[in-house]
Amino acid sequence: MGSSEIAWKLADHPKLPKGKTVAVVVLDGWGEANPDKYNCIHVAETPAMDSLKKGAPDRWRLVRAHGKAVGLPTEDDMGNSEVGHNALGAGRIYAQGAKLVDLALASGKIFEGEGFNYIKECFDQGTLHLIGLLSDGGVHSRLDQLQLLLKGAGENGAKRIRVHILTDGRDVLDGSSVGFVEALENDLLMLREKGVDAQIASGGGRMYVTMDRYENDWGVVKRGWDAQVLGEAPHKFQSAVEAVKKLREVPKANDQYLPPFVIVDKSGKAVGPIVDGDAVVTFNFRADRMVMLAKALEYEDFDKFDRVRVPKIRYAGMLQYDGELKLPSQYLVSPPEIERTSGEYLVHNGIRTFACSETVKFGHVTFFWNGNRSGCFDPTMEEYVEIPSDSGITFNVKPNMKALEIAEKARDAILSRKFDQVRVNLPNGDMVGHTGDIEATIVACKAADDAVKMILDAIEQVGGIYVVTADHGNAEDMVKRNKSGQPQLDKNGNIQILTSHTLQPVPVAIGGPGLAPGVRFRKDVPSGGLANIAATVMNLHGFEAPSDYEPTLVEVADN
């Protein structure tokens, strides 16, 4: 259906007025968990969020932010920003990349599609390169999907395969990289036994090599390019297991930030640079941290760094990462087609929108929120503001990040009365939580809470409404737990720090002087999730949500 044929006009809400300024605050990585010393949100001073919680059950509740509630394959899948913001903005639950790739691999259709046929052309003469995140985190990629892809490529004629790995330690425990590399080596050995020349060719930690996002630091992508394409890196090893083990021995080294390395043969020559005639597949299904590499691989005119040598290759993404840019043009699995998002409806219904975060989360409240679409729907109605993030640091060093600056922008936007919706993402709980630094994460949570306070104060001044929520858990649990919920110790008796997101539910709070009397959370959507928030926000703007949206969380009691 073309955009012009869609009935964009929303029905008036029978009870709720229009014209109130609505602040939509997404705390990134802020779940609800039992209070103990590994719950940084509990330990931190968070008076603003604490006071919202007092509104339970009518004005504060929990919603689901992981697993099937956000379109992930299983209930064991933790939430993440992509699926969380997609659900928040779209108001419906879409089968997400992880699931779509599972289905395509299970049915074998992935090997029959246009994308695979395109890269297959190179199998006779060239090498197939696979680049992506090596873990079973399920946020950007999954090891079992890579394994099936490798197997299928071998069965479909690939003669020479090189894998360029990015170690994780962010969606999985730090230190787990060694086990993942060993598992991959085992698969490559099986391929070699079948006559396929298959090896790991290069590697590096995801946060230092390749997987930057939203153009925060092109140097990250360049380091990857040098290793993957040019076969050049400061560290050279003959085995990837040895590489990861050795590089982890450096004090403070961790999987997320391992330096780039290349695998060399006995004569010291890189075993797998990317050259003319080769095929490349980036096997992450999630877009944000692959778009920059996709641009470097695909764009003829590219000036973000000196690529030195630009091989003539056939390139496909696991998914198409940006539907608007049509990037990459070839892909193995079609992405979810998220359409008619709440942002697009609201703009069509006269809602003037302001969205803001700092670089590392900017695309979350814009691109992901709008169904993986960059840019405004209508620039005359919307303003998107990006505050530059610090680059080249881990955020435990500056746990306040740009929370204050984001809150000030939101405050000014609210007080200007030029906008009906002011939407922000506050990154601290998540970005600092991922460092595994508990002290810093406590500081981060306070900074996010201070920002919430500033935004709520502004809403108070203009008689507006607020909706405060989160996209998934992170900072509320910083330790790996056993089945009974106790911290799990490693073989040396140390607790294992959890750098990843969690399976916890997240809060949603509503309030503000503009909230009509009698508005409260319904009791009949007990298993509500992030996708229910879009209809809720539409109601608070005075509209009914489209009938196929997940139901609103609010009702208006007659009193």
Ligand SMILES: O=C(O)[C@@H](CO)OP(=O)(O)O
């Ligand atoms: O940093 C990221 O890429 C993910 C974790 O892999 O976090 P988020 O989903 O919060 O962006």
Ligand SMILES: [Mn+2]
């Ligand atoms: Mn997030």
Ligand SMILES: [Mn+2]
């Ligand atoms: Mn995160």
